[in-house]
Amino acid sequence: MPISARSLIAGFVLSTFVFFGHAPAAEAANAAASPSAVFxxxxxxxxxxxxxxxxxxxxxxxxxxxxxxxALAEASLGGPARYANKCAPRCAEFEALLTKLIRENYLKRIRTDKKYELTIVGEDAKVGGDIRVITNIALTRDGKPEVVEVVYVMHAVGDTWKVEDIVTDGVSLAKNYKFEFNKIIRDKGIDELILRLENKLVELAKKN
Incomplete structure (x- = not known):
């Protein structure tokens, strides 16, 4: 499956696709802890x-x-209004496979990042109540020091905050998936997308 290297770097994860942004939920989340503190x-x-x-x-x-x-699953197919039509009749399978892929990619990045220094730079608000938690990862590549910016887009879910997108050096994981997944569905259908997700998970398992 042609999931890009930047998708893998971002690992896992826009606007609020599962809308928990009503004032009471957002206020509860803010009262409990800031997005950067939760992250x-x-x-x-x-x-x-x-x-x-x-x-x-x-x-x-x-x-x-x-x-x-x-939220990431819905975003990857164009949002909640289009989600069911894009993945029917296999939405549950699609979401389960994508969940595993995002989780494994996030852990893959964690296993890599533990060798480097991750710094939380700060946070800023987006329209709609989302918060961008901005981090820098300092690493050495080909003998040269480098800093990679990774932004975690978080939204209020109940009384906490969760990541709904991960943006690495300006490249959105959700938008990357949206571009790749919709092309596959348009050309070959949801069955082909599910097959490619299954194959990608088998590939990841062999590397672990």
Whole structure:
């Protein structure tokens, strides 16, 4: 499946696709903790579990506290209004496979990032109530120091914040998936997209 290298770097994850942005939910989330604080806590817990070589189930549960797979799935097919028409009659299969792919890519990035320095630069608001948590990853590539900007777009879900998109050096994971997935569906249908997702997961499993 031609999922780009930038998609893999971003790992996993726009506007609010699953609309939890009503004032009470947003206020509750703000009252509990800021998006950057939630990201720092959740990301830190996943990093510690990776370092401790925690079992896959424990890792998955922790990653699932941070990433909003439903929002990413809907965004990848053009939003909630188009979602059911694009993936029917296999929406449940599509969402389950994409969830696994996003989770595995996020953990892949975590396993790589633990060798580097991740700094939370700050956060800013987007129209609609989303918050961009801006981070920098300092690394060395081909013997030269480099800084990669990774932005986590977060929205209020109940009394917390979750990631609905990951933007690496200006490249959106959700938009990348949208471009790739819709082309596959347009040319060959949802069955082909599901087959390619299955193949990609098999490929990732062989690399782990």
């Amino acid at each position: 720092k806590e959740r990301h830190g817990k996943v990093l510690e579990l990776v370092k401790k070589r925690a079992d896959p189930e424990t890792l998955a549960k922790e990653v699932d506290q941070l990433l909003d797979y439903k």
